[in-house]
Amino acid sequence: MDDTIDxxxxxxxVIEKHPSTIAxxxxxxxxxxxxxPGANNEDIAFGSMMHNVDAGxxxxxxxxxxxxxxxxx
Numbered sequence: 001m002d003d004t005i006d007x008x009x010x011x012x013x014v015i016e017k018h019p020s021t022i023a024x025x026x027x028x029x030x031x032x033x034x035x036x037p038g039a040n041n042e043d044i045a046f047g048s049m050m051h052n053v054d055a056g057x058x059x060x061x062x063x064x065x066x067x068x069x070x071x072x073x
Contacts, residue, residue, distance in 0.1 A: 005062045007045040007055050014062065015039065020069030024061045028053045 005014055005021070011033065014021055025033045029051045033039060039047075044062070048055035 003066055005044070005059060005066065007048070007059060008043050010040065010043055011047055012039040012041075014044070018062075018066045018069060020065045021062050024058065024065050027061070028058050 003018070005018070011025065011029075015025065025047075029047055033047070042050075044058060045055050048058050
């Protein structure tokens, strides 16, 4: 099963499936991102654009976070 996160994934769904990504979302999108109602409708590409950050960098760190989280299981 491929758990790779991509730019079209919904922020809230990623957080629900991979709680280890919360720190990355906080880092790039701010403390309120994971509690924002928009997180249930907005994808990572849109969040990156709204927060003026490189989506590629966000994805790189999100995928690293889930790999690290899987090793801890």
